[in-house]
Amino acid sequence: MATPNRPPIPPKPRKDPVRIEQLGRVRVDDYAWMKDENWQAVLRDPSQVKAEVREHLVAENAYVDAVLTGTEALRARLFAEMKGRIKEDDSSVPSPDGPYDYFSRYELGSQHPRHLRRQRGSTDGEVVLLDEEAESQGKAYYVVDAAHHAPDHSLYAWAEDDQGSEYHVIRLRDLVSGADLPDGPQSASGSFAFSPDSQWLFWVWRDPNARPARVYRRPARGGEDVLVYEEADEGMFLGVDVTADDSHILIEAGNQELSEVWIVPSSTPTAAPVLAEPRTQGLRYDLDHWSDRWVIRTNADGAVDFALMMSTAEAPARASWRPWIDHRPGRLIAGAAPYRDYLIRLERENALDRLVVMSRDGSERPIDFAEEAYALTLSGGYEYDTQVTRFVYQSPTTPRQWVDYDMATGARTVRKVQEVPSGHDPQAYETRRLYAAAPDGAEVPITVLMKRGTPLDGSAPLLLYGYGAYGIPETPVFSTARLSLVDRGWIWASAHIRGGSDKGWGWFLDGRGPKKTNTFTDFIACAEHLAAQGYSRPGRMAAYGGSAGGMLMGAIANMRPDLWGAIIAAVPFVDVLNTMSDVSLPLTPPEWPEWGNPLEDAAAYDAIAAYSPYDNVAPRPYPAILATGGLSDPRVTWWEPEKWIARLRENTTSDRPVLLKINLDAGHGGASGRFDRLKEVALDYAFAIWAIEGEKALAE
Numbered sequence: 001m002a003t004p005n006r007p008p009i010p011p012k013p014r015k016d017p018v019r020i021e022q023l024g025r026v027r028v029d030d031y032a033w034m035k036d037e038n039w040q041a042v043l044r045d046p047s048q049v050k051a052e053v054r055e056h057l058v059a060e061n062a063y064v065d066a067v068l069t070g071t072e073a074l075r076a077r078l079f080a081e082m083k084g085r086i087k088e089d090d091s092s093v094p095s096p097d098g099p100y101d102y103f104s105r106y107e108l109g110s111q112h113p114r115h116l117r118r119q120r121g122s123t124d125g126e127v128v129l130l131d132e133e134a135e136s137q138g139k140a141y142y143v144v145d146a147a148h149h150a151p152d153h154s155l156y157a158w159a160e161d162d163q164g165s166e167y168h169v170i171r172l173r174d175l176v177s178g179a180d181l182p183d184g185p186q187s188a189s190g191s192f193a194f195s196p197d198s199q200w201l202f203w204v205w206r207d208p209n210a211r212p213a214r215v216y217r218r219p220a221r222g223g224e225d226v227l228v229y230e231e232a233d234e235g236m237f238l239g240v241d242v243t244a245d246d247s248h249i250l251i252e253a254g255n256q257e258l259s260e261v262w263i264v265p266s267s268t269p270t271a272a273p274v275l276a277e278p279r280t281q282g283l284r285y286d287l288d289h290w291s292d293r294w295v296i297r298t299n300a301d302g303a304v305d306f307a308l309m310m311s312t313a314e315a316p317a318r319a320s321w322r323p324w325i326d327h328r329p330g331r332l333i334a335g336a337a338p339y340r341d342y343l344i345r346l347e348r349e350n351a352l353d354r355l356v357v358m359s360r361d362g363s364e365r366p367i368d369f370a371e372e373a374y375a376l377t378l379s380g381g382y383e384y385d386t387q388v389t390r391f392v393y394q395s396p397t398t399p400r401q402w403v404d405y406d407m408a409t410g411a412r413t414v415r416k417v418q419e420v421p422s423g424h425d426p427q428a429y430e431t432r433r434l435y436a437a438a439p440d441g442a443e444v445p446i447t448v449l450m451k452r453g454t455p456l457d458g459s460a461p462l463l464l465y466g467y468g469a470y471g472i473p474e475t476p477v478f479s480t481a482r483l484s485l486v487d488r489g490w491i492w493a494s495a496h497i498r499g500g501s502d503k504g505w506g507w508f509l510d511g512r513g514p515k516k517t518n519t520f521t522d523f524i525a526c527a528e529h530l531a532a533q534g535y536s537r538p539g540r541m542a543a544y545g546g547s548a549g550g551m552l553m554g555a556i557a558n559m560r561p562d563l564w565g566a567i568i569a570a571v572p573f574v575d576v577l578n579t580m581s582d583v584s585l586p587l588t589p590p591e592w593p594e595w596g597n598p599l600e601d602a603a604a605y606d607a608i609a610a611y612s613p614y615d616n617v618a619p620r621p622y623p624a625i626l627a628t629g630g631l632s633d634p635r636v637t638w639w640e641p642e643k644w645i646a647r648l649r650e651n652t653t654s655d656r657p658v659l660l661k662i663n664l665d666a667g668h669g670g671a672s673g674r675f676d677r678l679k680e681v682a683l684d685y686a687f688a689i690w691a692i693e694g695e696k697a698l699a700e
Contacts, residue, residue, distance in 0.1 A: 008066035010658075011059040013646050022581060023602045027615065029578065031646050034639040040208055043165035046631045046664060057631070057642065060660040064626075067657050071686040074698050078484050078682040083675060084422040085480035093390070093402045093415045096120050097382035100153060102129075111673030112136050115147055115156070129156045129175065136673070140665035141632070143672045145190035149175070151246070152198040155220055159190045164632035164667025166190070166210065170203055172220070181222050191239040194220060195269040196246040202228065204238050210586035210634045212238035215251050217270070229262060229273055235589035242266070243289035244338040245384050250287060256470065256512075257593040259284045263315060277318045287316065290338040296321055297336055303327035305504045308336060308345065332504045337378055340385045342407040346378060348473060351433075351445040351502040353377070355391060357407050365410055371395045372433040373447040373476035390415070394478040396449040396492070397429040420480060428452060429486065431476070436522075436529035438498075442510075444522045445496040445503070447476045448535065451486055455534075461565075461692045462491040462536035464527055468499030468519040469548030470594065471508035481681050488689070488697075491535055497522035499548075513596050514607050520555040527563050539565045542688040546570030547636055547668065550627070554613020554644060557622055564623040566691035568684050571629050571668055575640040576612040577605070586634045614640070617647045621654040624691035626684065629660075632667040656691070 015030040034053060041048045088108045094101035101120050104113040112132035118125050129149070136142035139162045147158035156175055159168040170185040170192055185192075185203045189212045192203040201220045207213040215229040215238060229251050231238055241250045251262040251273055258281055262273035276287060285298035294316040296309040308325035311317075325333065325345070334353075335346040343358045353376040354368035369376065374395035379402065381390055387408045394400040399418035405411075434446040454460055463485060467474055474494050482492045496502035499511030499519040511519040523543075531537050543564050545553045550572020557567050573579070581598050582588055596604025609615055625648060627641040645660040652658060661683070663670060671677045689697050 008063055010063050010649055011056060013056050020578075020581075022598065023600075023605050025602075025605060025609070027577070027609070029643075031639075031643040032578075034642045034646075035637070036639070039637060040210070043210060043632055043634055044163065044167060046163065049631065053639075053642075054664075057638070057660075057662045057664065060642070060645070061662060061664075064659045064661045067659060068683070068687060068690065070695065070698055071683075071690050074689065075679070075682045075686045078685050079675075079679055081422070081484045081487075082481045082678045082682065085420045085424070085483065086674070087419045087421050090419070094118075095381045095390075097149075098153065102149065102382070106674070107133065111675055112142065112144075115158075117149070127175070129173070130158055135160065141667070141672045143669070146192065148192070148194060150194045150198040150220060151196050154198060155181075155194070157184075157192065157194070157201065159188060159192060161190075161667075164630055164665070164669070164672070166634050166667065167206055170201070172201075172222075174221075183222060185216070185218070185225070189238070191241075193240045193242050193249065195249060196242060196266040197269065200269045202240045202249060202251075204240060209234075209584055211590070214238075215240055226270075228264075233589075234583075235592060237590055243287070245289050245291055245340075247289045252286065253279070254284065255590050255593050257281060257284075259286065261285070261287050263287070274315045276316050283318075288336060288338055290343060291340060295324075295336055295338060295343065297333060299505070301327075304506050304509070305329060305331055306333040308333060329506070330504045332501055334501070335378070337380055337389070338384070339387070339389065339407065341387065342389075344378060344389060344407075346376075348501065349504070351447070351473070351476075351496045353475070357389075357405075359407075367391065367405065369393060369395075371398070371431065373431050374398070375475040375477045377475075394418075396431045396447060396476050396478060396482075397426045399424060399426075399478050418478070424480075424483075430454075434529065434533065436495075436525045438518070438522050438525045440518070442498070442518075442522070444498075444526055446526050446530065447474075447494045447496070448530075449482065449486055449492040450535075451489070454489065454491060458531065458534050458537035458540070460489060460491050460536055461540050461542070461689075462493060462530060463542045463544055463688060464493045464495055464523070464530065465544045465549075466495040466497055466519075466523045466526075466552050467545060467547075467549035468495075468497040468511055468523070468552055470499075471501040471505065473500045473502045481678065481685075484682075485685055485688075491530075493526070493530055493535070495523050495526040497526070497552075512594055514603070516595070516607070517555075517611055519552060520559060520611065523552060523556055524560050524563065527560075531563075538563045540692060542566040542568065542692055544568045544570075544684070544688070546572070548573050550574060550636070550641075551576060551613060555611050555616075557625065557648075558613060558616045558618070558620070561620050561622050566688045567623055567625045568688060569625065569627045569641065570670070570684070571633055571636045572613070572627055572641050572644065573636045574613040574627075574644040577608050577615050579637075579640065580608060585637065614644045614647060617644070617651050619651050619653050622648060622652040622656060622658065623654070624656040624658075624687070626659045626661065626687045628662070628670070628680070628684075630663045630666040630668060630670060632665075635668045638662055659687075 018032040091105040094103040100117045110133040115130040168188045172181040189204040205214040216225040218225045249264040260279040294311040307327040309321040311320040313320035332348045337344045379390040402416040404413040432448040435443045550569040553569035554574040598605035629641045649658045
């Protein structure tokens with residue numbers, strides 16, 4: 001027990017060394033017992049976790065509470081500030097589809113939204129399609145990961161997860177009677193689609209190891225499931241979709257290295273799927289249909305940053321692909337969205353997005369902005385036969401703007417600007433784009449957000465955020481939560497490191513597999529550059545990342561513990577070698593292309609062993625570290641941060657605390673309600689403030 005003169009005592013889990021021999025190499029895991037061999041059952045029912053593990057996790061949570069007891073008032077203030085910046089009764093901009101406008105709205109005090117519709121162009125007569133707040137009552141966790149209305153507007157379907165395990169139940173509601181249909185698909189992923197005739201539901205089944213494995217078709221109003229497609233390779237992801245022009249149903253299989261698409265004509269939705277182009281190592285492609293032709297986005301023929309091709313074949317095999325939009329190195333074609341008379345492509349270059357509108361006559365009109373750093377996303381809509389699309393613009397200083405864009409005239413209509421009820425003056429803040437030199441000479445972009453007038457003499461505390469994996473870019477978004485740090489004199493910096501696609505797909509390829517350490521050294525280079533330019537200094541910086549970004553946190557803690565005053569690792573993928581050697585885990589075979597296969601490839605084993613955070617913990621003066629996780633997480637299982645923190649605590653030579661907070665009622669994304677999630681963010685921020693600025697900051 002903690003007293004004013006006696007600090008809290010951390011849990012001390014038992015050590016039970018397990019010797020693992022693999023490819024002629026040997027490692028010893030003292031905490032292998034923290035994995036529950038019954039983890040599949042735990043995902044579906046967290047109460048099934050073995051008693052010793054639960055007791056230890058409860059003790060770790062209690063230790064966090066004891067160590068951070070002095071931050072409670074600060075956390076409450078942070079939460080109140082962040083909640084005060086959210087418009088509680090907010091509504092989305094309605095999206096038209098035929099006779100209706102579809103939209104969502106939060107009610108005052110609600111954690112989850114309502115899904116609604118009303119007659120097109122009307123402002124009254126709304127009908128509730130789904131009330132997530134009502135459905136969430138009595139559940140510690142509740143998330144709707146996908147929701148769609150049938151094309152004929154008679155049904156509404158949603159994929160709900162009430163554990164955080166990402167096993168979904170797909171529920172369907174008759175919008176005429178208001179009655180729920182019985183016996184919706186179970187053990188489903190969040191990917192499902194109605195056939196364009198509204199008669200059939202295509203959905204993806206997850207196997208006992210939580211991997212998408214089969215595509216089924218069933219009558220939309222209930223009936224027998226028919227197997228449409230079964231994936232034999234456990235290393236592939238699966239999804240279902242419908243083309244923009246409603247002409248085809250798509251079954252998409254792929255991983256980071258290859259892909260293939262099976263197509264079903266919408267005119268015969270019960271027909272067997274036809275393969276477009278067989279999977280080939282290194283070939284990635286995706287399809288959409290533009291009235292009379294297929295549009296293929298692909299990396300074929302050395303198009304590292306992707307090109308667009310066309311095909312008029314019924315089934316677009318590669319032999320039928322014809323060049324259209326050429327590959328240009330460094331300009332990533334991230335996506336394409338067809339409309340009847342136009343096609344929009346999303347491009348990314350040097351960590352900035354732009355949209356390009358192309359007419360059928362080949363003329364083009366770009367949509368971009370002048371800020372140093374911003375994010376631009378296509379919001380799209382339900383309708384294909386329209387000349388109006390919608391995009392969302394934002395920057396670290398500029399709240400989100402929903403803009404309807406007339407593709408024929410170029411006219412822009414701002415439909416909504418994100419409201420910050422407590423007030424927001426963009427001119428009070430400043431966004432900058434910096435570039436750090438990586439050890440190999442690569443220029444790594446950094447986006448900085450700070451209050452105008454923040455001194456650049458090294459005195460400011462700074463939080464450096466990073467991810468750097470799977471080709472996911474770090475987009476410069478507007479975040480009301482981050483303002484709670486920035487308003488306290490902190491600088492928020494986002495590192496656009498390799499492993500993401502911020503500077504093209506080659507930027508991703510240079511931060512994966514045997515080149516993974518570029519991600520870590522890029523992040524360190526960003527921190528060093530920020531310090532050299534006076535934005536902060538070593539010991540005044542906090543590092544923050546989650547999931548694969550949590551692996552980054554573990555790596556940089558081992559490599560340069562002197563740089564950081566605090567590290568926050570959310571659901572951190574830190575036990576890389578053991579996880580990538582466990583074929584039972586959901587993401588292991590699908591992610592061998594990303595990290596390497598240490599079961600069969602000695603070079604991959606050695607590369608992973610050289611950086612895996614858990615395996616490289618050693619006696620060092622580690623900074624204050626907070627790791628968080630979820631008991632129902634199928635992506636980064638709870639024992640990864642649990643084992644890592646145990647090993648860190650026994651090895652650190654500093655007096656800084658090493659903490660573990662596990663949400664016993666959530667999965668990979670943390671708490672599901674919008675306000676409960678803010679409480680978790682408040683804990684992260686309060687920990688950083690406490691660790692960097694000390695007790696004096698708690699009373700301010």
